[in-house]
Amino acid sequence: AQSVTQPDIHITVSEGASLELRCNYSYGATPYLFWYVQSPGQGLQLLLKYFSGDTLVQGIKGFEAEFKRSQSSFNLRKPSVHWSDAAEYFCAVGALTGGGNKLTFGTGTQLKVEL
Amino acid sequence: DGGITQSPKYLFRKEGQNVTLSCEQNLNHDAMYWYRQDPGQGLRLIYYSQIVNDFQKGDIAEGYSVSREKKESFPLTVTSAQKNPTAFYLCASKGQGVRTEAFFGQGTRLTVV
Numbered sequence: 001a002q003s004v005t006q007p008d009i010h011i012t013v014s015e016g017a018s019l020e021l022r023c024n025y026s027y028g029a030t031p032y033l034f035w036y037v038q039s040p041g042q043g044l045q046l047l048l049k050y051f052s053g054d055t056l057v058q059g060i061k062g063f064e065a066e067f068k069r070s071q072s073s074f075n076l077r078k079p080s081v082h083w084s085d086a087a088e089y090f091c092a093v094g095a096l097t098g099g100g101n102k103l104t105f106g107t108g109t110q111l112k113v114e115l
Numbered sequence: 116d117g118g119i120t121q122s123p124k125y126l127f128r129k130e131g132q133n134v135t136l137s138c139e140q141n142l143n144h145d146a147m148y149w150y151r152q153d154p155g156q157g158l159r160l161i162y163y164s165q166i167v168n169d170f171q172k173g174d175i176a177e178g179y180s181v182s183r184e185k186k187e188s189f190p191l192t193v194t195s196a197q198k199n200p201t202a203f204y205l206c207a208s209k210g211q212g213v214r215t216e217a218f219f220g221q222g223t224r225l226t227v228v
Contacts, residue, residue: 043205105150
């Protein structure tokens with residue numbers, strides 16, 4: 001069965017500093033990976049996705065992520081954080097199971113931005 | 116506009132009552148999902164459905180039931196057997212295949228009073 005680990009529960013960065021959120025996955029076949037962002041009391045919005053090809057993927061709001069198969073990682077990065085980036089971030093892995101397409105999420109990383 | 120609509124946004128339930136959360140999508144997606152979100156636990160899968168009249172248990176299905184009579188609708192019933200139902204519930208839908216992303220509704224916050 002697939003699983004996702006986000007080792008950092010909370011991260012605080014200063015506005016303008018760089019950001020890296022960690023994500024490790026476990027899946028026996030080719031993973032389909034996603035990063036989502038959630039504002040308080042809201043649904044999730046897709047930031048970016050990786051299916052195949054170039055291991056560095058670009059997303060919305062200036063985010064990017066790099067897929068590293070050897071490390072089973074899919075870390076999210078942003079060169080310069082804005083105060084509006086404060087939110088909760090979720091990494092997810094998609095997999096084809098006997099019951100269909102299953103999407104499994106990590107426990108999330110809460111990002112706080114200091115002005 | 117295409118999207119997913121969850122209703123109501125807030126729901127209060129007395130202990131021992133069943134309640135049903137609505138989820139409707141007009142994205143023509145085949146797959147639909149229900150997740151439960153608790154602080155510090157991320158999103159946990161309750162049920163998912165790939166086609167009409169078929170659905171699968173997720174990781175925490177006990178105390179919940181679903182139906183999928185129409186492609187557009189995937190209601191979730193929280194039964195009295197669910198011991199700790201207070202949580203934020205999210206519905207999602209997804210196109211065919213693994214190479215598609217899920218789209219989420221705005222969620223329903225259920226509180227047991």
